[in-house]
Amino acid sequence: MTNHVFPKGALEMLIMKVLSNGSHHGWGIAQKIHLLSSEALTVEEGSLYPTLSRMQQRGWIKGKLGLSENNRQAKYYTLTSLGKMHLKQEQKRWEELAAGIAQVLKSND
């Protein structure tokens, strides 16, 4: 299990992707990323929150207080329609980037 350094903007994209399948609280998001990546990616837990805050300011996600599994108060985040648009855009860009990098690596020049 290696910890990769997250490139800029990737964290936001991953958060949005996680939230596109349902709303979660902060811990839940971190856990989900860890699981979905087959444990390849580990998010430094604390750094999640400033990012979440930023995304909230820009209207990509919406947060609401609610009761969590262990009967404590937690903030649950959902993806907004604006966030969905951004997710699509970022996803597309990432895929183009990855394809481009892979292509260069594959070439034999």
Added chain:
Amino acid sequence: MIKTMWMKLLDILYRCKNWIAGLFQPLRLEKELEIEMQHHLAFSKEHYEREGMSSNAAKKAALKGFGNVESLKEDCRDSWGTRVINDFIRDCRYSARMLRNSKGFSFAVVITLALCIGANITIFSALYHLVLRQLPFEEPENLVRIHYVNKETASKKLNPGNFLDGASYSQYQDYKAETDLFENISLHYYLFRVVDSSQLKGVCATASFFDVMRVEPILGRFYTEEEMYPSTAPVVVLSETLWRTKYASDPDIIGKSFQFLNKPPLTIIGVAPQSLETLDRNIRFFTPYHYRLIEHERIPDSAFWARLKPGVSPNTVSERLLAIETHWNEEKADTQSKKMFERDQRRFRMNLSHPFENQLLMLQFGAFLVLLIGCVNVTNLLLGRAKKRQFELSIRHSCGASSVALGRMMFCESMILAFLGAIIGTVFSWVGLFSINNYLTSLDATTTAANLNATVFVWISVTATVISFLMGLIPLALLWKSGSIQKIDNSSRASSFGKGAKTFSNGLVVLQVAMTCALLIGAGLLFRSLTKVSEVDPGFDPSGVLQARIKLREVYEDRTKWVGVRNRILEVMREIPGVESVSFRYGTGDVFTKYTYSRYFAIRGVPLEPGEVGVRVHIKWIDGTFFETMGIPLLHGRTFFLGGDEPGRFIVDETFVEKYLPGKDPLVTELDRRSSLGGGRNDWGRIVGVVGRANLEGQDRPDGLPIVYQNLDNNEPLWGFLLTIRTTRSLDSITPEMQSKLKEIHPQLHLYDPMFLDEAYHDLNLERRGITWLVGLFAVLAVLLSAVGIYGVLSFSVEQRRREIGIRSAIGASRREILSMILVQGLVKTGSGLVVGIIASFYLTRFLESQLFNVSTLDLGTYLSAPVMILLISLLASYLPARKAVKIDPHEALRAE
């Protein structure tokens, strides 16, 4: 592409919305953040516990995995965008508390700023109102007033309306044809008429006047070109103020009749807007300029108002008009006019500027200097204070406050001080404007009161903010540069302040002293002028002399009655108890006229210089009792006989005798009045008396010309005259009696503008006195501020050098040596400031020249006494810190770190 832009827009909108929401609910975001972080930690802890860790170990692991809670919270707060404001509010609260704790310092700073800002606001408001403000007409930059000046009047600074020369209708027609220069041009003059026993001032103008100004009537209409012909029914347009005050804004005023005393009634056809009254505050009516059969007749004091075509410069206009005049004189004028044209060298002058412009600019400069000095003081004070807080600042820095954060804190403090100072300064200026308005309106009846207005407030706020920046950040910048904040240095007092800061601080003081010196020298010169002016011997005794105007023309149409009525008036005036002497003279203006009537005389037996027409003198027409009433001493011969003298008799003053008849007997000299063109009537008359020199033009305008007096009493009908009375009674007690005596002769006779001459004489100086006192006030302020500045810098320096002084006194320096060390420090600063100030004064006093009287700009006395005064005061200011230095106990100084 559009989608990207749309998303960007939404991005911005959301951020704004959330930012604003955050402003209003700062606590909610905090609370939620705390909740979710705590939840995360608890969840994490439980996760680790499930994996088998103990409660404590799980807690630690959770925290470790999470990261630095506080730091992360800060990052979140950053994203909210409200951090800046919250920090700012917090800084302000802290600053306010700090300032409250050092009341003395705060008070000194606020008061200094308040005085300086207040002075500046006052003068600037007056300046703005009188000079910089635009006329309330459309495109005022294209409006000009064109008037004539001739050789005599060209060099004098005369108020509009004080010209002898005028323009004629034919000139107006010629100029009107210059359509590439003027969009519109009009001819006008001011006139006075009596309406219902009060005298009103009005404008007599061509119909184009209203087009030049581009104004619309409030009510009714303006008159037209046709109504300028004498055959049409006479009409009048009222000014807004007259309509409001006399007719209570009567909406049915149109068509009513308006009548000047003893003239046929006029029909009111309209009311003009108040904006026209900015040309002259006393305008009450407008009448059509009457087309004159004699087209070339020049009406005295008439002038043109014109609207230039955009892009046309006044110089072009001036040249073109002069060319027209020259051409006309060569082609069409008769020889008489031609000669007059050459003699007078008429030129055109165009202006909209206000007579006080120069004085106000000068005052503004002085006020600005005072502001600078005040700011310098405050900066130095803050510098000292910053140094004291160096320790605190360095602790803050090490705790993570960036230079920006520190800067913000200092800025907060100085901002509170600056704005407090600005607010109090505004209050001061309100008081100041009040007194200035009283002074201004008594100087020039055409001005309206100046007020604080919105523009001024904007400027004040901008200035206050700029001041806060400078005051707050300069000391911090200096400390930062010296590196004393970056390291926590408890023995900070021993370390040097940093060379840059010290030089800066000293430089400021030197600058302060220099500016004060310049101001003080300026004030000194002005005061000396004032003294010299008041020392001028008027040559007559103005106290107890009452003067009033009487106009017969309006009451008696029959000229033949005028002499009889005049004599009767003089008779009844003599009967009033308390009246010592009664006389009259020609003129309906003031005794002290701003313009001159000069004439030429040839003297029998005295040869003239080649090219000279005669000797130039002033002429006054008086009666026999004039000298007695005015208190002018009779030196030789006799005065005129009352009730008529032989024709051709002159009385001259001693200046005439000194200048033109030295060593001769004046009483046998004959004079002949010459016209300025060289011809004379060869009507030689004789001098019968010599009187003392009287300064009838005012103290500071002696042009050295002698006065020749001629007799008015020779049964010449005068349409009006100046009644002059010597009396011991007061104005209030005698005027009603005089009025009632007049009414006994004819119910419509009226005494206009009665006043005592000494008041008028005194008032001649009003302008000069006002300016002198104001500049003096600035100078005093500057001296006080500089003294405070020197005291501050020196006592700060003593504080800094505590240790050094302690050591010195420990190794044997005497009290006197320490004292003199500090004093010398102060004197050196003062001295260098004085040198700079004196040199600056050499150049700057040039601007004062127009205000000075009989005092040179390099007057030795002032240039010596001003610096000496400053030196003494700074000695005193240096003495106090020096004493403190002497009192330093070496043991304590060395112990205290």
